[in-house]
Amino acid sequence: MKQITAHVFPTANLILQSPLDVFEKESVILRCRAKANTVLKTIKLYKNGKVLEDHTVEIPVGMLTDFHIHQASLKDNGKYHCTGVKEDNELVSSNSVKIEVQELFPRPVLRASSTQPTEGGAVTLTCETQLSPQRPDVQLQFHFFRDRRSLGSGWRSSPEFWIHTIWRENSGSYWCQAQSMNPSVQKQSQRLQIQVKIPVSHPVLTLRAPRAQAVVGDVMELHCEAWRGSPPILYRFYHEDVSLESCSSPSERGGSCNLLLTAEHSGNYFCEADNGQGFQRSNTVSLTVRVPVSQPVLTLSAPRAQAVVGDMMELHCEAWRGSPPILYRFYHEDISLESCSSPSGMGGSCNLLLTAEHSGNYFCEANNGQGAQRSNTVSLTVRGNYKVQHVSPQKRFSWSFLCQSINKKANSSFHWLTNFSLASPDPVPEQLRPPARTPAKRPFNIILLTSYLSFSYSTLSPTWPLMG
Numbered sequence: 001m002k003q004i005t006a007h008v009f010p011t012a013n014l015i016l017q018s019p020l021d022v023f024e025k026e027s028v029i030l031r032c033r034a035k036a037n038t039v040l041k042t043i044k045l046y047k048n049g050k051v052l053e054d055h056t057v058e059i060p061v062g063m064l065t066d067f068h069i070h071q072a073s074l075k076d077n078g079k080y081h082c083t084g085v086k087e088d089n090e091l092v093s094s095n096s097v098k099i100e101v102q103e104l105f106p107r108p109v110l111r112a113s114s115t116q117p118t119e120g121g122a123v124t125l126t127c128e129t130q131l132s133p134q135r136p137d138v139q140l141q142f143h144f145f146r147d148r149r150s151l152g153s154g155w156r157s158s159p160e161f162w163i164h165t166i167w168r169e170n171s172g173s174y175w176c177q178a179q180s181m182n183p184s185v186q187k188q189s190q191r192l193q194i195q196v197k198i199p200v201s202h203p204v205l206t207l208r209a210p211r212a213q214a215v216v217g218d219v220m221e222l223h224c225e226a227w228r229g230s231p232p233i234l235y236r237f238y239h240e241d242v243s244l245e246s247c248s249s250p251s252e253r254g255g256s257c258n259l260l261l262t263a264e265h266s267g268n269y270f271c272e273a274d275n276g277q278g279f280q281r282s283n284t285v286s287l288t289v290r291v292p293v294s295q296p297v298l299t300l301s302a303p304r305a306q307a308v309v310g311d312m313m314e315l316h317c318e319a320w321r322g323s324p325p326i327l328y329r330f331y332h333e334d335i336s337l338e339s340c341s342s343p344s345g346m347g348g349s350c351n352l353l354l355t356a357e358h359s360g361n362y363f364c365e366a367n368n369g370q371g372a373q374r375s376n377t378v379s380l381t382v383r384g385n386y387k388v389q390h391v392s393p394q395k396r397f398s399w400s401f402l403c404q405s406i407n408k409k410a411n412s413s414f415h416w417l418t419n420f421s422l423a424s425p426d427p428v429p430e431q432l433r434p435p436a437r438t439p440a441k442r443p444f445n446i447i448l449l450t451s452y453l454s455f456s457y458s459t460l461s462p463t464w465p466l467m468g
Contacts, residue, residue, distance in 0.1 A: 013038050014094035016082050021134055023104045025183035028069040032082035032094060040084035040092070048078045071183070072101045104138065105129045108178040110189040117166050118277050119198045125161040127176035127189060143177045146170070155179070171196045199277040200229030205237075205270060205285050209261075215290045215370055218261045222247065224271035224282060225254030236272045239265070261289050292370040293322030298330075298363060298378050302354075308383045311354045315340065317364035317375060318347030329365045332358070354382050 017031040034040050045052045045067045052067070069076050081096040108129040117123050127142045144151040144161040151161060159178075163170065174194055179186035207214075208221040222244075224235045235255025237247040247257030255273075259265060266289045271282045296319040302311050315337075317328045328348025330340040340350030348366075352358055359382045364375045 012095060013086075013092035014043075014082055014084055016080060016094040016097050018080065018097040018099060022072050022076075022099055022101050023132065023135060023183070024073055024101055025071045025104070025185045028072050028076070028099070030067040030069070030080055030082075030097070032065045032067065032084070034065075034084060038084075038092070039087050041087060043082055043084045045080065045082045047080050069099075072099075074101050076101055102132065102134075104135060104180055104183070104185045105131045105140065105178065105187070107187045108142075108176055108189045110144075110174060110176045110192045112174070112192060112194055115192065115194050116197050116276075117194070119166065119168050119196050121166060123163040123166050123194070125163070125174060125176070127159045127161075127178055129159075129178050129187070131180075138180045138182070141179050141181070143179075144174070145176065146172045146174050166194075166196055168196050168198055170194070195230075197230040197275065197277050198228060200226040200233055200273040200275050200280050202226070202280050203235070203271055203273040203282045205282040207269065207285055207287055213290050213369070214261055214287060215292065216261055216263055218289075220259050220261055220265075220287075222257045222259065222269065222271070223254055224256075224273065226273040226280060229273065229275050230277070231275065233273050233275045236274070238270050238272070240267045263289055263291050265289050288323070290323040290368065290370050291321060293319040293326055293366040293368050293373045295319070295373045296328070296364055296366040296375045298375040300362065300378055300380055306383055307354055307380060309354055309356055311382075313352050313354055313358075313380075315350045315352065315362065315364070316347060317349075317366065319366040319373060322366065322368050323370075324368065326366050326368045329367070331363050331365070333360045356382055356384065358382050 013035045015033045015035075017033060019028060022028050030045065032043050032045065034043075043065045065082075067082075077100055079096050079098050082094045084092050086092060106129055108127045111126045111128060113124040114121075125144055127144065129140070131138055131140055139157070140159075141155040141157060142159050142161075143155050161176075171194060173191045175191045176189045177186060178189075203224050203226040206223045206225075208223060209218050211218070214220055222237050224237065226233060231252040232250040233252065233255075234250045235248065237244040237255075237257050244257060244259075247255070249255055255271070266287055268284045268286050270284045272279045273282075274280075296317050299316045299318075300307075301314040301316065304311065307313055315330050317330065319326060325343040326348075327341065327343045330337040330348075330350050337350060337352075340348070348364070359380055361377045361379050363377045365372045366375075367373070
């Protein structure tokens with residue numbers, strides 16, 4: 001109960017006394033005191049002009065009348081005065097006093113060192129309030145809560161509470177209470193949400209293509225996912241350490257990005273996951289984008305402009321575009337030259353020792369597993385490699401000739417013709433005289449028929465004119 005002080009009004013019949021300071025929950029005494037030699041029959045107390053209490057008893061001279069306000073609060077604020085009725089029914093009135101009930105301490109505010117702490121870290125809670133300096137002897141106590149659960153051992157003198165290691169399950173609504181013992185004042189803070197953040201785990205990058213081997217033109221999906229971590233998580237994708245900006249986006253269940261593949265998309269990829277608690281990087285994943293082969297070009301290279309039997313000819317097939325290895329196959333009249341097929345990255349080649357049978361059409365194919373491409377057709381004519389040599393004149397109308405194969409390995413048989421008519425039905429030696437006398441001024445021609453195995457072909461040697 002607070003000590004009563006009052007101003008003294010010597011001429012007043014009644015004096016109302018009150019404490020100078022009134023704080024919440026305190027008991028307050030308002031004392032209405034009559035002047036000496038003044039006898040009052042009744043005394044009334046007024047608040048803001050309205051009667052609060054009526055005493056109808058006779059009060060001896062000099063007696064005190066106390067009015068009590070129990071556990072003062074803001075509703076007790078106002079102007080107070082008292083009145084009395086003397087024995088002669090004269091009404092007397094006291095001075096007015098103003099009562100303003102003050103807060104002993106304001107409502108506390110709960111603060112946290114972090115409202116989004118990282119799992120495994122420490123958090124400090126502080127229940128902040130300020131005791132009135134006019135009541136330095138009052139002691140405050142504090143109590144901390146999460147949701148409906150008390151933290152620690154209950155009331156404590158320290159306004160701080162330490163959570164040394166906070167876990168995901170410690171997320172929730174926190175609040176505190178502050179109280180004084182005398183007078184008994186208790187106040188509660190607003191609730192404070194604390195969301196424990198879980199750092200992202202090591203993300204996993206997955207490349208998803210429509211086939212086992214990615215090909216130019218395919219749409220490939222890059223998917224990055226961290227199996228643990230508080231959302232939202234920002235996923236970023238990288239190709240050869242260069243960020244794919246169009247692919248970066250926040251997500252809760254993994255991030256994805258689609259790429260229309262070109263040859264330039266071959267290389268190494270990785271992704272990053274970041275939720276503000278530190279980023280994590282995935283392992284590197286390599287991608288090879290296969291480039292289908294372009295139409296190959298077939299080139300026939302012989303030692304002379306006109307290929308002849310016995311020449312060594314090179315067939316070269318090359319596709320200017322396509323991922324290695326490329327398998328090149330060569331064809332003669334739609335029949336594969338099996339001995340010439342081989343994988344290569346810089347074009348394929350094949351050498352042929354020409355015979356007459358090698359005349360015809362050639363093409364090649366290039367294939368790297370993404371579909372074969374065929375070259376244009378190239379035609380080849382192989383000429384016979386023979387010559388007729390004038391050996392020596394005999395008689396006036398008789399000559400000796402030599403029809404000789406330059407390729408000594410050729411197994412040849414010969415027939416002689418005059419003016420493209422067969423002169424002898426049977427094969428003859430390669431060196432002989434013409435079969436008959438030749439009239440003057442008539443050219444004499446030789447044709448050679450050569451058989452290889454089961455194939456027959458004919459090649460005309462150069463003509464040698466004979467003039468009579």
